[in-house]
Each structure stands twice: as C-alpha cells, then as structure tokens.
Amino acid sequence: MSFFENLRSKAVNTFNQVLDKNKGEKLSRDEKFCIDNHLPDGEVILAELAVELRISSEYSLIEYNSVPQGRVYLTNHYIVFWDAYDRRNCSFVLNLSAVKKVERVPTNSYGFALNLTTHSKLNIVLYLIGLRSESEKFAHSLKMTLKSNLPNIKKLQPFMQTCYSEYILAKNKISDENIEVVPPGGLGLIYKFPGNPKELRDKSKMKLWFDLFRADGRNLSLIRTNMFHKLIRVGLPNRLRGEIWELSCGSMYLRLDNPDEYERILEENKDKRSIAIEEIEKDLNRSLPEYSAYQNPDGIERLRKVLTAYSWKNPQVGYCQAMNIVTAALLIFMSEEQAFWCLNVLCERIVPGYYSKTMYGTLLDQRVFESLVEDTMPLLWQHIAKHDIQLSVVSLPWFLSLYLNSLPLVYAFRILDIFFQHGPKTLFQVALAILKINGEELLQLEDDGMFIQVIKNYFLSLDQSAHPDSPNVKYRSITKFQELLVTAFKEFSVIEDSVIEKHRNKHRDSIFSNISTFVKRTELRNLPRTPNLNQLTLGVVYDRFYSIVETYNVTLGSGKNTMDFEAFYRFMSEICDFMNNETTEDTRKIVRDFIHRLFSHWGTSSTSISLPELATGLDKLAEPDLMNAMSNFYELYTDSSKDRIDREGILKMSEDLLAITACWKDCFVLDEITQKEIENAIADVVYKQQKQQNEKQFESEKGELKLPTEVDIDKSIIESKQTERYLSAASTFIQRAFEYAQPNEEEVLIEDLKIEDNKITHNAALNPNAPVFLNLPTFRMVVLADETYELFFSKTLQNSVHADKPLDSKFDTMRNLRDMFDGLLADGREVATKVRRRMDSAASNALLANSDGASMKSGKSTRIQEVDEEERDDDFNTIALNDGDKDVLLGAEVGELKVTSNSTRPTTQVEQQKAHESEHEHESENLIEFQT
Incomplete structure (x- = not known):
C-alpha cells in the first residue's frame, strides 16, 4: 500500500509543478518548502539526506509498526523530517535552538548515526542512509549551522516562560524549566471559556496531551505522530488550544524570532491615526458580542491593540471586514502577542486574499466552492441553478468568518482546531458536508x-x-456535529489541496477580471467631481495611472497606490503636447521643473500623488473658462500664506511660459490663429484659381464647391508668423508684468506719484531695487493684453492635454503644417465657405459699383465690405469682457487706463492711437483686396 501512496505523492507534486508553471507564479523550491512546513520566509535548504528514525524519551519508547523512514532537511534554523509514506505517521519541525547536544553514534548496519538531544529530554537518532561522503557532508553542515545559531539560544528560555505546555510539565516536575507564574493566556482564563468543561471533557483531554508532551516533546521540539492528529480531531483542551493553534500554523516560530516586535509596533505608532484605525473603532463592539469579555473594556482594549498593531505592520491590508471576528476568537485562547502573529500567518499565508481590500481570495474560493458542489452533488447544483439561488450568499460568511459567525462558538472552535492543522481545504470539506446532510430538504x-x-x-x-x-x-448518541465531522473528513476526504488549486487556476482569470472591473467602477464613482472630464476620460486616466504605478495590484488590492514624481512625469509626457518636442536641454529642464510644480500643487504629499488628486489636477488643466484657467495657472506660483507673486515668481512664471510654449514657438504644434491663417491662405489660392479659370467646374450638383487635392502655400511664412507671435508674447508678458506690478507698500506708490516741479516721478513698481508683486487681476490683465497668451489659456493649453488618449495608441498628437493642409483639404467645409464668401463679396462689389454710379457722382463715396460673422468672432484683436471682468481689470492699480467701446483691452492713449491707425491701414488693405 505504501508503494501506491508514494506514487500518488509523486504524481501530486508533479501536478502542482505544472500548475505553478501555468500560473506563471513558479515558486522556488525553498519557498514551497517553507509553505509546506509552516516555516518563516527566508529559510533555505542547506542539506538533505535519507534517514531512518528512532525516538525515545525518559518516559516512553515510541513503538512503530516499522522504523520510520524518510528524508531529513537542514535549513538555517530548523531540522525537518517527513515520513516517506505518510506524514501523519511521523514528522517534526525542530528548532535548532532546542537542540542541546549532538553525538555521533557508531552502528553496524549504517556508516554512522547522529543522536540529537533536545531541551525536552527527547533523544532523536538519525541513521544516515547513503554514501559515506554524503553523510559526512550532512553532519558537517549540521555542525556549522548549530554554531551559527548559538546567539539564538538566549531567546529560548524567555520563550519557554510563555508556553503553557512547559508550565504544566514544570508544575509536575517533568520539565527542568523554572516557571512559577502562569504564562500569559487568552481572555478565557479570566472570563471563562465557551461551553461546559464537563461536557467537553476538558480534563480528560488535558491528561492525554500531558502524556503526549512527556513522550513526544512539546512546542519547539514536538514529534507529530498519529496520536497528535487524533487528539486534534477530537478537540483541543481550552488551556492548550492557543498554543497548539500557533504551533500548527507556524506562527510560534515567528513569535520566537521576533520577541519584541509586537510591543515595538504599538509604541512607535501609539499617537498615529489612520483610516484603518477609524474602521477598527467602528467594529470593536460588533466582535463576538455574545462573549462576555467583549462587553468589557479589557477585552475591547486587547482586540483594539492587536488589530491596530497588524494594521501598522501590514498597511497594504490595514484592516478588513471580518478580521475583528477572527481576532476576537483568537484572543479567547491566546495572549495579544500570540494572536498578533497568528493573525499574520492567517492573513498572509493560510487564506491569502480573504482579508484584503478586494477580498479576492474569498470571492475566488466561492467560485471554487460552487464548482465543487457541481462536481460532487450534481442534482443539488441543478436545483440551485434552476431556481437561481445565490449559493455564495449562503456560504460567503462561512469562509470569511471561518464559521465563527455561523456555528455556535463551541463547534466553530472545533472546526478551527482542524483548520489550523490542515489548512483551507477544511473550509470546503465542512461546507460540502453541510449541503450534503441537508440536501434532501434543500x-x-x-x-x-x-x-x-x-x-x-x-x-x-x-x-x-x-x-x-x-x-x-450507539447511533442515538451520535450528535449532528459528530455526523458533520464524519461526513466532512471521510466522504469528502478527496477534496485535497491539489483539487482546490486546480479549480482556483480554472476560475482565477474570470474572478480577477470581474474584481478589476468592480474596483475600477467603484473608484471612479468615488472620485471628486470633475466637470471638465467625463467618465470615459476618467476611465482612461484610471487605466493609465495604474499601468504606470506598477507596484500596485488593483485586483489584489496590494501595493502602493500612489504615484511618485518620476511616474507622474512619465504619465504627463504621454498625454501632453508641450512635453514631446525636439527642444533644447535647458527647455526640457524648465518643463520638468514646471511638471514638478504641478506635482507639488496637485498632491497633498510632497513625495506622491493619488488618483483623486491627479484627476482634480487634470480637471484644472482642462478648464474651458478663460478666467478660471488663468486663476488655476496663477495659483501654481503663489504660496498658501500670500495670494500674490513676487519678483522671482514673475521671472519664473515668464520662464515657464516660454518653455511650455516652445512646441508652438518651434511650430511642432499649430494653434487656432495659425489654423485660421492657413484656411485663409488656402481660400485665397483657391479663389484666385477659380477666378483665373472663370469656370464652374468646382461647383457640384448640390452647389458645393470642390477643392483641389493639393495647394502650394509658403510654409515658412506661416510658421515664422507663429514663431514671432510666441516670442513677442513672451517678451511682452514679462515687460508688462513688471510694468504693472505693484510695490509692496501702497503708500510708497502714492507718494512717488506726487507732482513736484511739474514732474511726475517714476513708478516704484519699475524700480529694480524696489520689491514688487503681481496679483491675480493684474496677471489677468497682462494675459488679456496679448492675443496669443489669451488664446493659450482659453484653448491652446487645454487642447494640448490629451487625457482621453488610449493607452495602446502611440503619441502622435502633433499637428504639423502638412497634416493640417491635408485635413483642411479633405474636409473642405471651412475653406469652401471662405472661398464662397470671397466670390459672393466680389460679385456684390461689382453689382453695387454699377448700380450706385449716381451717388458716386454726387460726391458721396460708398465703401462696401462684407465682414464674416464667424471671422469677427474669431478676431483675437478684440477682447470681449463682461462688466464683471471690466471691474476686475479696473481694480488693478496700474495707473490710468482707458477702455474704448470697441475693445476692453487696457491701453495707454499713445497705444490706443497707434492701434486706431493700424486698424485704418488694415481696412484699406481689405478694400484693395476685395475691389476687383
């Protein structure tokens, strides 16, 4: 029979390796070894060898049907043995700190043997099987590892003072440890344990465990035999339950290695607050309220400390639903430190993902459970599917609370006894048994x-x-709970870890996809209001954000979900035109500094920015209102204490404007003014061609004008105009910003304007030695005085940020001259409209010139000029302001300003006269152009 068991074990191992490979999560051999034996992470197999085993103590000689054979493994801090045929027959995990002595024992049948003596007076003889050289190598590795572990021996004696198993043996003169005080335990020592001790036969169970400890060792040097597994199956005594739980799951080893970490975490974070702590406070009074300890401040405080400590140790998880219930159950049988380390192992290794932000582990196992019901009870599953019964609604609380919220506590603890020993398959076996027993009624x-x-x-x-x-x-004495255990662990014993993992792999992708969709929808719904970004754009921003924040796993809810500056810079470079052009190194550095300014102002932290903060910032960049857009830009250069910009801030602002507009200055991107110039240039060329041909070949049957496929336009002229506009705008901005800047003291400005000897002194704001500042109204006035910067803040900057650009598309948003020509000619509507207006204007001029000859003879000259309403709206030389805007401009103390009826742009009288003369010259040019 053992031969077939060995074959089965090999087949299972091979199958698991295939699964790991398919998942793309191939664990190393050492990592798998740590998980299988509940060892702390980081243990490495240093040596291994086939052995035969003989174990004895002062009180008994363990008799086996055959001498245990298997393999012994040596790691950094442990010696591990597995029986070759059945691990339940004999296995142990021996901490090297518990080894008191190692001797070489000569034998007749073997090369030699090693006799290990433990602190519990247990003699373990390892008969080394194999080549002599391999045996010597193993013995040497053991010797060197024991020497390296000598500093850890000092941890052993304080640790023994916390073990109840050591305490009861010391009280009965079996242990050499001097333990006078009862080790710290759970709340049950004060508030009593759930259930009736007599009905639970607690004393009888304690006597059996006492005998086991004498014969097979305890805590760090316990030999796990068939008797060990049987005693767990019949139920643990209340006083030993906490210790056996932590021994079974491996948290005892973490507690040994980190003796002061629990108290250190609490001390370092005692005055800190977090969202997790707020959530913990809400659930404290809802944690097993039926148990008397949690109606008392002492029990509540213990629960608060353990949950708080874990939230600081694992901030990625923090605190999640049902953790309070599980921790409350642990604290009934464990001290705070024991419960803390047991909670660590439970959340991170035994049921990973059960207690996480997305609860992905629980959701996945619910789908696995449904698959197992379908396979094992097809008739019941057909009934459930037929009537659309949501099985997960029934079973989710079982898995999430480990049956603590469903079963009476006495029986839930019995399930946990087995769960900590055999792992999550226990949850599935019990759940299937529940449905099986109640199947006919269901x-x-x-x-x-x-x-x-x-x-x-x-x-x-x-x-x-x-x-x-x-x-x-005999049958009448069997309770329903005993029937449940028999059904779960006999009929459903085939539900092994390999079967569960097979179903997990099958459904993992679909579950994770659903979780990702749900998490995305939830997070987008909870974002701050962004009136300038629609939901589709926010969805693209969400995808791009988490594609760049690679450390965060949306599905698992783990990792850091904020973006540092480098990630933010990469994000902005993928969506912003002004960050993607062939500029100089100095310009790129200034643009980088500007992006860092955005990073600092958008985020509340100086080192990171979250998705809600990023969405709010992008919404500001997409602001369509001119006044608000200028205000948002202005706020980047002000501090929280003063709502104004000093001399250095003005210089920095002008420098940044010159840098971020470099792509327009260098004509990598064309703005709306240039686009209209191109439209007018193309319209002029087409109109001249039409006039020369004097034919109607361009007219279609519907009266639409047909455009040629190519038009020759001097590219350099158009590009040079845009370049000149942006250079002039930058120069004018800094000149006017200092010209109209305010001095720090208003009284100084007034005094300097006094008339003395018929002379007005210079404005103090223009004095380079006098400190000045720029306020928001003045900044708006300076921007509105230039058509290029006015357009930049109203449309150009907004259009250069492509927050809705899909992730899989290449960055190709530059509108160069050739692309714009092709687009205008392909569409043709704007150009055709302008050409038609020119044709209609020319025809009207010729007609009116013939019909109004009489009025011309009488000395009255008539000049007709058709003005396109659309072009009038797009005339950026005219600034249309409402009354409120005029008040804002007039509120800036910049000297004497005048606002004409045709334009609200503030100018001096000299500038106004020059503009008036320029306007008349422009009208004369129009007359010449349209008179034929």
Whole structure:
C-alpha cells in the first residue's frame, strides 16, 4: 500500500509543478518548502539526506509498526523530517535552538548515526542512509549551522516562560524549566471559556496531551505522530488550544524570532491615526458580542491593540471586514502577542486574499466552492441553478468568518482546531458536508431566504442526536456535529489541496477580471467631481495611472497606490503636447521643473500623488473658462500664506511660459490663429484659381464647391508668423508684468506719484531695487493684453492635454503644417465657405459699383465690405469682457487706463492711437483686396 501512496505523492507534486508553471507564479523550491512546513520566509535548504528514525524519551519508547523512514532537511534554523509514506505517521519541525547536544553514534548496519538531544529530554537518532561522503557532508553542515545559531539560544528560555505546555510539565516536575507564574493566556482564563468543561471533557483531554508532551516533546521540539492528529480531531483542551493553534500554523516560530516586535509596533505608532484605525473603532463592539469579555473594556482594549498593531505592520491590508471576528476568537485562547502573529500567518499565508481590500481570495474560493458542489452533488447544483439561488450568499460568511459567525462558538472552535492543522481545504470539506446532510430538504426549496433559514436551523441543532429514532443506542448518541465531522473528513476526504488549486487556476482569470472591473467602477464613482472630464476620460486616466504605478495590484488590492514624481512625469509626457518636442536641454529642464510644480500643487504629499488628486489636477488643466484657467495657472506660483507673486515668481512664471510654449514657438504644434491663417491662405489660392479659370467646374450638383487635392502655400511664412507671435508674447508678458506690478507698500506708490516741479516721478513698481508683486487681476490683465497668451489659456493649453488618449495608441498628437493642409483639404467645409464668401463679396462689389454710379457722382463715396460673422468672432484683436471682468481689470492699480467701446483691452492713449491707425491701414488693405 505504501508503494501506491508514494506514487500518488509523486504524481501530486508533479501536478502542482505544472500548475505553478501555468500560473506563471513558479515558486522556488525553498519557498514551497517553507509553505509546506509552516516555516518563516527566508529559510533555505542547506542539506538533505535519507534517514531512518528512532525516538525515545525518559518516559516512553515510541513503538512503530516499522522504523520510520524518510528524508531529513537542514535549513538555517530548523531540522525537518517527513515520513516517506505518510506524514501523519511521523514528522517534526525542530528548532535548532532546542537542540542541546549532538553525538555521533557508531552502528553496524549504517556508516554512522547522529543522536540529537533536545531541551525536552527527547533523544532523536538519525541513521544516515547513503554514501559515506554524503553523510559526512550532512553532519558537517549540521555542525556549522548549530554554531551559527548559538546567539539564538538566549531567546529560548524567555520563550519557554510563555508556553503553557512547559508550565504544566514544570508544575509536575517533568520539565527542568523554572516557571512559577502562569504564562500569559487568552481572555478565557479570566472570563471563562465557551461551553461546559464537563461536557467537553476538558480534563480528560488535558491528561492525554500531558502524556503526549512527556513522550513526544512539546512546542519547539514536538514529534507529530498519529496520536497528535487524533487528539486534534477530537478537540483541543481550552488551556492548550492557543498554543497548539500557533504551533500548527507556524506562527510560534515567528513569535520566537521576533520577541519584541509586537510591543515595538504599538509604541512607535501609539499617537498615529489612520483610516484603518477609524474602521477598527467602528467594529470593536460588533466582535463576538455574545462573549462576555467583549462587553468589557479589557477585552475591547486587547482586540483594539492587536488589530491596530497588524494594521501598522501590514498597511497594504490595514484592516478588513471580518478580521475583528477572527481576532476576537483568537484572543479567547491566546495572549495579544500570540494572536498578533497568528493573525499574520492567517492573513498572509493560510487564506491569502480573504482579508484584503478586494477580498479576492474569498470571492475566488466561492467560485471554487460552487464548482465543487457541481462536481460532487450534481442534482443539488441543478436545483440551485434552476431556481437561481445565490449559493455564495449562503456560504460567503462561512469562509470569511471561518464559521465563527455561523456555528455556535463551541463547534466553530472545533472546526478551527482542524483548520489550523490542515489548512483551507477544511473550509470546503465542512461546507460540502453541510449541503450534503441537508440536501434532501434543500431540494424542496426554491427561495434564497428559505435556503438560509434551513441551514441556520441546522446550525442551532448541532448538539442534538443525528439519529434520534434509531433502535441502536450507539447511533442515538451520535450528535449532528459528530455526523458533520464524519461526513466532512471521510466522504469528502478527496477534496485535497491539489483539487482546490486546480479549480482556483480554472476560475482565477474570470474572478480577477470581474474584481478589476468592480474596483475600477467603484473608484471612479468615488472620485471628486470633475466637470471638465467625463467618465470615459476618467476611465482612461484610471487605466493609465495604474499601468504606470506598477507596484500596485488593483485586483489584489496590494501595493502602493500612489504615484511618485518620476511616474507622474512619465504619465504627463504621454498625454501632453508641450512635453514631446525636439527642444533644447535647458527647455526640457524648465518643463520638468514646471511638471514638478504641478506635482507639488496637485498632491497633498510632497513625495506622491493619488488618483483623486491627479484627476482634480487634470480637471484644472482642462478648464474651458478663460478666467478660471488663468486663476488655476496663477495659483501654481503663489504660496498658501500670500495670494500674490513676487519678483522671482514673475521671472519664473515668464520662464515657464516660454518653455511650455516652445512646441508652438518651434511650430511642432499649430494653434487656432495659425489654423485660421492657413484656411485663409488656402481660400485665397483657391479663389484666385477659380477666378483665373472663370469656370464652374468646382461647383457640384448640390452647389458645393470642390477643392483641389493639393495647394502650394509658403510654409515658412506661416510658421515664422507663429514663431514671432510666441516670442513677442513672451517678451511682452514679462515687460508688462513688471510694468504693472505693484510695490509692496501702497503708500510708497502714492507718494512717488506726487507732482513736484511739474514732474511726475517714476513708478516704484519699475524700480529694480524696489520689491514688487503681481496679483491675480493684474496677471489677468497682462494675459488679456496679448492675443496669443489669451488664446493659450482659453484653448491652446487645454487642447494640448490629451487625457482621453488610449493607452495602446502611440503619441502622435502633433499637428504639423502638412497634416493640417491635408485635413483642411479633405474636409473642405471651412475653406469652401471662405472661398464662397470671397466670390459672393466680389460679385456684390461689382453689382453695387454699377448700380450706385449716381451717388458716386454726387460726391458721396460708398465703401462696401462684407465682414464674416464667424471671422469677427474669431478676431483675437478684440477682447470681449463682461462688466464683471471690466471691474476686475479696473481694480488693478496700474495707473490710468482707458477702455474704448470697441475693445476692453487696457491701453495707454499713445497705444490706443497707434492701434486706431493700424486698424485704418488694415481696412484699406481689405478694400484693395476685395475691389476687383
């Protein structure tokens, strides 16, 4: 039989390796070894060898049907042994600190043997099998590892003072440890343990464990035999339950290695607050309220400290739903430190993902459970599917609370005894057994509510006889809970870890996809209001944000979900035109400094920015209102204490404007003014061609004008105009910003304007030695005085940020001259409209010239000029302001300003006269152009 067991074990190992490879999560051999043996992470196999085993103590000689054979493994801090045929027959995890002596024992049948003596007076003889050289190598590795572990021996004696198993042996003169005080334990020592001790036969169980400890060792040097597994199956005594739980799951080893970490975490974070702590406070009074300790401040405080300490140790998880219930159960049988380390192992290794932000582990296992029901109970599954009964609604609380919220506590603790020993497969086996036992009754139900009620009634009757009408007294004495255990661990013993992992791999992708979609929808719904970014754009921003923040796993809810500056710079470079052009190194440095300014002002932290903060910042860049857009830009250069910009800030602002507009200055991107110049240039060329041909070949049947496929336009002229505009705008901005800047003291400005000897002194704001500042109204005035910067803040900057650009598209948003020509000619509507207007204007001029000859003879000259309403709207030489805007401009103390009826742009009288003369010259040019 052992031969077939060995084959089965090899097949399972091979199958698991294939699964790991398919998942793309191939663990190293050492990592798998640590998980299988509940060892702390970081242990490495230093040596291994086939051995035969003989174990003895002062009180008994362990008799086996055959001498245990298997492999022994040596790691940095442990010696591990597995029985070759059945690990339940014999296995141990021996901490090297518990080894008191190692001797070489000569033998006749083997090369030699090693006799290990433990602190619990246990003698473990390892008969080394194999080549002599391999045996010598193993013995040498053991010797060197024991020497390196000598500093850890000092941890052993204080640790023994916390073990109840050592305490009861010391009280009975079995242990050499001097333990006078009862080790710190759970709340049950004060508030009593749930259940009736007599009915639970607690004393009898304690006597059995006492005998086991004498013969097979305890805590760090316990030999796990068949008797060990049987005693766990029948239920642990309350006083030993906490220690056996932490030994079974491996948290005892973490507690040994980190003796002061729990208290250190609490001390370092005692005055800190977090979202996790706020959530913990809400749930403290809802943690097993039926247990008396949690109606008392002492129990609540212990629970608060353990949950708080874990939230600081693992901030990625912090605190999640149902952690309070599980921790409350642990604290009944464990001290705070024991519960803290047990919670670590539970959340991070035994049921990873159960207690996380997305609960991905629980959701995945719910789908696995449904698959197992479908495979093992097809008739019941067909009934559930037919009536659309949501099985996860019934089973989710079982898995999430480890049955603590569903079963009476006495029976839930019995399930946990087995769970900590055998792992998560216990949850599936018990859940399947519950449905199996109640299957006939459940087949009669067609409603979720009745489904839940039947299960609830069953849980309340677990102490009743499973066969009350049986004529056999033995059967009548079997309770429903005992029947549940037999069904779970006999009928469903085939539900092994490999089977569960197979189903997990099958459904993992679909579950993770659903979780990702749900998380995205939830996070987008909770973002701050962004009136300038629609939901589709926010969805693209979300995807790009988490594609760049590679350390965060959206599905698992783990990792850092904020963006540092380098990631932010990369994000902005993918969506902003002004960051992607062939500029000089100095310009790129200034642009980088400007992006850092955005990073600092958008985020509340100096080192990172979150998705809500990024969305709010991008919404400001997409602001369509001119006044608000200028205000948003202005705020980047002000500090929180003063709502104004000093001399250095003005210089920095002008420098940044010159840098971020470099792509327009260098004509890598064309703005709206240039676009209209191109449209007018193309219209002029087409109009001249039409006039020369004097034909109607360009007119279609519907009267639409047909454009040629190519038009020759002098590219250099158009580009040079845009370049000159942006250079002039930058120069004018800094000149006017200092010209109209305010001195620090208003009184100084007034005094300097006094008339003395018929002379007005210079404005103090223009004095380079006098400190000046720029306020928001003045900044708006300076921007509005230039058509290029006015357009930049109203449209150009907004259009250069492509927050909705898909992730998989290349960055190709530059509108160069050739692309714009092609687009205008392909569309043709704007150009055709302008050409038609020129044709209609020319025809009207010729007609009116013939019909109005009489009025011309009388000395009255008539000049007709058609003005396109659309072009009038797009005339950036005219600034249309409402009354409120005029008040803002007039509120800036910049000297005497005049606002004409045709334009609200502030100018001096000299500038106004020059503009008036320029306007007349422009009108004369128009007359010449349109008179034919």
